[in-house]
Amino acid sequence: MDGTPALAVKNLRKTFGGITAVDGTSFAVEAGKMTGLIGPNGAGKSTTFNLITGFNRPDSGQVLLNGDDITGKQPYEIADRGLVRTFQIARELEEMTVLENMMLGPQHQSGESLWRAVTPGVRSSVKRDEEKVLERVWEMLDFFDIAHLAEEYAGNLSGGQRKLLELARALMTDPDILLLDEPFAGVNPSLENRLLEHVHELREQGYTFLLVEHDIDLIMENCSRVLVLHQGKLLADGEPAEIKADERVIEAYLGGEVE
Numbered sequence: 001m002d003g004t005p006a007l008a009v010k011n012l013r014k015t016f017g018g019i020t021a022v023d024g025t026s027f028a029v030e031a032g033k034m035t036g037l038i039g040p041n042g043a044g045k046s047t048t049f050n051l052i053t054g055f056n057r058p059d060s061g062q063v064l065l066n067g068d069d070i071t072g073k074q075p076y077e078i079a080d081r082g083l084v085r086t087f088q089i090a091r092e093l094e095e096m097t098v099l100e101n102m103m104l105g106p107q108h109q110s111g112e113s114l115w116r117a118v119t120p121g122v123r124s125s126v127k128r129d130e131e132k133v134l135e136r137v138w139e140m141l142d143f144f145d146i147a148h149l150a151e152e153y154a155g156n157l158s159g160g161q162r163k164l165l166e167l168a169r170a171l172m173t174d175p176d177i178l179l180l181d182e183p184f185a186g187v188n189p190s191l192e193n194r195l196l197e198h199v200h201e202l203r204e205q206g207y208t209f210l211l212v213e214h215d216i217d218l219i220m221e222n223c224s225r226v227l228v229l230h231q232g233k234l235l236a237d238g239e240p241a242e243i244k245a246d247e248r249v250i251e252a253y254l255g256g257e258v259e
Ligand SMILES: Nc1ncnc2c1ncn2[C@@H]1O[C@H](COP(=O)(O)OP(=O)(O)OP(=O)(O)O)[C@@H](O)[C@H]1O
Pocket: 016, 019, 020, 021, 039, 040, 041, 042, 043, 044, 045, 046, 047, 048
């Protein structure tokens, strides 16, 4: 790579009525790294994710993916370009099997046709498309050690198994960058470790991660860079050790109420 960040936001701003959720935030996410995004409740983390993934439109500012301006594009276009986020399994999908969730997942989450995402350009026969999708489904289920659950209803999975499925599903379109929103919430410690191992393995393969997580220790131990949001503004940006020692962060966040 030429040093262009995988993802960059510039002077991003979003207001809801009288509330400024994101207030002129700028940061960059380096390719092939795991970056953590932390901040107290209401700091603007989810809104930032929504602005990056096209679920909300910023009032001003820019989102750049591998240097290309994707500001204001639709979620499916952004997914097509290689940026996806994980989604909790919606209630209606709980009554479908793991396999069915995998087949529907990306389509459901981004509004994009999975067939198009898997076969860009010329349309081949639907049969071939389906074979490709199935191949990818099994590849991902195997990678996350949940192939044996393929016929299980998603609603019967444990909290941790759901998280594995959420990640597997997000990877269906083979993105470059994944935004994970509290991927470890409600996961027991042994499954958390397994999930983390998978995430690190993917990172070593070249995937880029931006992770929102309330567990500060987990962020500090697993991310090479940490971004701290506070009242919609970027309060700090640095390596974990720098963040832990940053007086402003301690005062605004670490020293105060941490969930
Ligand atoms: N759709 C919306 N309408 C009105 N206000 C909103 C909306 N979305 C977010 N906000 C407000 O914007 C601010 C930032 O919210 P956001 O959810 O982005 O924070 P967060 O850091 O993700 O918080 P948490 O850690 O609690 O999930 C909050 O004051 C919130 O109430």
